[in-house]
Amino acid sequence: MHASSALHADKHHERDSVMTKLRLAIIGAGPAGIYAADILLKAEREFDVSIDLFDQLPAPYGLVRYGVAPDHPRIKGIITALREVLDRGDIRIFGNVRYGTDITLDDLQKHYNAVIFATGAVHDAALGIPGIDLEGSYGAAEFVSWYDGHPDYPRTWPLDAEQVAVIGNGNVALDVARVLAKHADDLLPTEIPGNVYEGLKTSPVTDVHVFGRRGPTSVKFTPLELRELGELRDVDMILYDEDFDYDEHAREVIAGNKQVLVIDRVLQQWRQREVGQASRRLHLHFYAKPIGFVDDGEGRVGAIRYERTAPDGQGGVIGTGEIRELPVQAVYRAVGYFGSPLPGIPFDKRHGVIPNHEGQVLHTKDNTQFYGVYATGWIKRGPVGLIGHTKSDAMETVSHLINDLGNWWTPSDPSEAAIVELLRSRGVEYTNLDGWHNLDAHELALGEAEGRTRVKVVDRDEMVRVSNRPQ
Numbered sequence: 266m267h268a269s270s271a272l273h274a275d276k277h278h279e280r281d282s283v284m285t286k287l288r289l290a291i292i293g294a295g296p297a298g299i300y301a302a303d304i305l306l307k308a309e310r311e312f313d314v315s316i317d318l319f320d321q322l323p324a325p326y327g328l329v330r331y332g333v334a335p336d337h338p339r340i341k342g343i344i345t346a347l348r349e350v351l352d353r354g355d356i357r358i359f360g361n362v363r364y365g366t367d368i369t370l371d372d373l374q375k376h377y378n379a380v381i382f383a384t385g386a387v388h389d390a391a392l393g394i395p396g397i398d399l400e401g402s403y404g405a406a407e408f409v410s411w412y413d414g415h416p417d418y419p420r421t422w423p424l425d426a427e428q429v430a431v432i433g434n435g436n437v438a439l440d441v442a443r444v445l446a447k448h449a450d451d452l453l454p455t456e457i458p459g460n461v462y463e464g465l466k467t468s469p470v471t472d473v474h475v476f477g478r479r480g481p482t483s484v485k486f487t488p489l490e491l492r493e494l495g496e497l498r499d500v501d502m503i504l505y506d507e508d509f510d511y512d513e514h515a516r517e518v519i520a521g522n523k524q525v526l527v528i529d530r531v532l533q534q535w536r537q538r539e540v541g542q543a544s545r546r547l548h549l550h551f552y553a554k555p556i557g558f559v560d561d562g563e564g565r566v567g568a569i570r571y572e573r574t575a576p577d578g579q580g581g582v583i584g585t586g587e588i589r590e591l592p593v594q595a596v597y598r599a600v601g602y603f604g605s606p607l608p609g610i611p612f613d614k615r616h617g618v619i620p621n622h623e624g625q626v627l628h629t630k631d632n633t634q635f636y637g638v639y640a641t642g643w644i645k646r647g648p649v650g651l652i653g654h655t656k657s658d659a660m661e662t663v664s665h666l667i668n669d670l671g672n673w674w675t676p677s678d679p680s681e682a683a684i685v686e687l688l689r690s691r692g693v694e695y696t697n698l699d700g701w702h703n704l705d706a707h708e709l710a711l712g713e714a715e716g717r718t719r720v721k722v723v724d725r726d727e728m729v730r731v732s733n734r735p736q
């Protein structure tokens with residue numbers, strides 16, 4: 266069957282009772298993994314399939330639960346659509362099961378015909394500049410995990426800085442800057458965990474400085490997310506005239522790209538605003554390339570050192586040699602995420618992805634196909650793109666998976682009971698779909714008691730306990 270015809274959705278496809286039943290494991294229950302399962306189940310194909318979806322966390326949805334900012338309820342609402350897929354009941358879920366420790370590639374080859382890795386990218390990309398290890402230097406991924414209540418991160422966060430720098434001009438940098446600049450009470454109606462509200466409430470922050478190494482027409486963030494900054498209560502937006510002396514290239518980009526045009530309009534409007542009344546300020550510095558963090562003498566960040574850059578006429582920048590310093594007591598590095606290697610699976614260390622051809626995993630040594638192993642989402646393509654992109658990604662991967670049928674593995678025990686027995690024999694306390702419903706109901710009830718939509722359970726053991734308690 267050809268790839269494109271294989272993907273024509275046909276929910277009511279009459280399955281031939283003599284069709285072979287194949288077993289597929291998907292590792293990672295973020296949007297990429299869930300979409301891949303959904304697309305495969307709806308696709309026209311010449312085999313029956315049963316899918317087991319594993320995640321290291323007790324709850325599904327990946328970065329939609331643990332990355333998307335709590336004050337973006339519309340995006341968090343994508344969980345409703347993902348949940349509808351799971352609620353159909355034709356995908357088995359095993360939460361709190363980590364590939365690499367709780368299950369291995371050997372186990373998967375024994376019990377499944379193929380596997381799709383959809384493990385995303387959860388860590389910060391490295392930034393190799395002096396002072397990176399000083400106290401007060403934080404990765405955005407860590408801070409995001411804290412404010413979104415990820416169970417594997419500390420419950421407390423040191424919010425003692427008055428002046429803060431955020432490095433990067435992507436949407437994560439804006440999320441981090443917004444959460445830092447916002448008054449805690451304005452986040453209270455969201456699903457932030459109680460400890461996060463209490464932590465943010467103590468923050469003495471007055472100035473958040475966002476540093477972009479290129480100019481306003483070369484940013485990676487999007488207009489909607491930028492506009493939101495200008496709507497924060499009691500926060501002035503501060504821009505600097507020296508950053509708006511556009512060259513010919515920048516003017517061409519504004520004229521030829523609607524998104525950049527809107528961004529420029531927003532920035533120009535802010536330049537005209539009266540400032541000075543708010544108790545907090547959010548500064549946007551462009552053409553400012555961080556080159557180091559300065560020790561305050563006690564092992565803490567005392568200032569950020571940066572080089573003023575200038576446009577190179579092609580969208581890039583060149584250093585001007587002019588070095589500046591700005592006193593800050595904390596720095597958040599939002600320079601992108603990076604994927605992690607998975608035991609037994611090829612890994613491209615340079616790009617932080619599983620090497621692949623349109624989702625078919627390739628051996629690192631000779632680029633030949635690693636049969637039976639597929640990748641989708643951020644671990645396939647790198648940490649860029651929106652949740653919606655993981656859907657088209659999954660279609661491409663699933664289409665190859667279907668066409669590769671002849672090259673799938675032949676497991677020695679493909680029974681559905683085998684993996685359950687294996688996990689139990691290893692003492693793995695896994696959660697399932699009913700468990701997620703229990704946790705969801707529990708979090709909603711906690712929220713209702715406080716007049717909020719949801720209060721997240723943060724502790725992993727507590728998540729598992731609530732999920733698995735008899736109803």
Ligand SMILES: Cc1cc2nc3c(=O)[nH]c(=O)nc-3n(C[C@H](O)[C@H](O)[C@H](O)COP(=O)(O)OP(=O)(O)OC[C@H]3O[C@@H](n4cnc5c(N)ncnc54)[C@H](O)[C@@H]3O)c2cc1C
Pocket residue numbers: 292293294295296297298319320321322325326327328329332333334337340362363364365383384385386387409437440602607641642643644649650651652653655
């Ligand atoms: C801070 C932040 C905010 C964002 N906000 C938005 C937004 O507002 N709108 C938008 O459209 N996009 C947003 N995005 C992008 C969006 O989150 C991604 O496009 C999307 O989540 C990628 O999906 P994924 O399934 O590939 O990875 P993930 O969502 O990261 O899911 C991967 C899953 O794999 C699991 N996993 C990892 N390793 C293992 C293992 N060894 N064993 C078992 N399970 C494992 C993880 O626990 C996780 O659940 C944001 C991204 C970030 C970082």
Ligand SMILES: NC(=O)c1ccc[n+]([C@@H]2O[C@H](COP(=O)([O-])OP(=O)(O)OC[C@H]3O[C@@H](n4cnc5c(N)ncnc54)[C@H](OP(=O)(O)O)[C@@H]3O)[C@@H](O)[C@H]2O)c1
Pocket residue numbers: 392432433434435436437438440477478479483484485486490554555599600601602648649650651
């Ligand atoms: N609300 C939303 O829709 C939302 C929210 C969060 C995330 N997301 C999405 O998630 C994806 C990841 O976002 P992201 O912000 O992590 O990554 P990103 O969009 O790739 O942005 C990374 C930023 O870091 C900068 N950077 C990289 N290395 C640097 C260095 N050494 N020094 C200084 N700056 C450096 C980049 O500058 P250069 O451009 O110069 O390289 C860029 O501005 C994106 O697709 C994003 O749109 C969406």
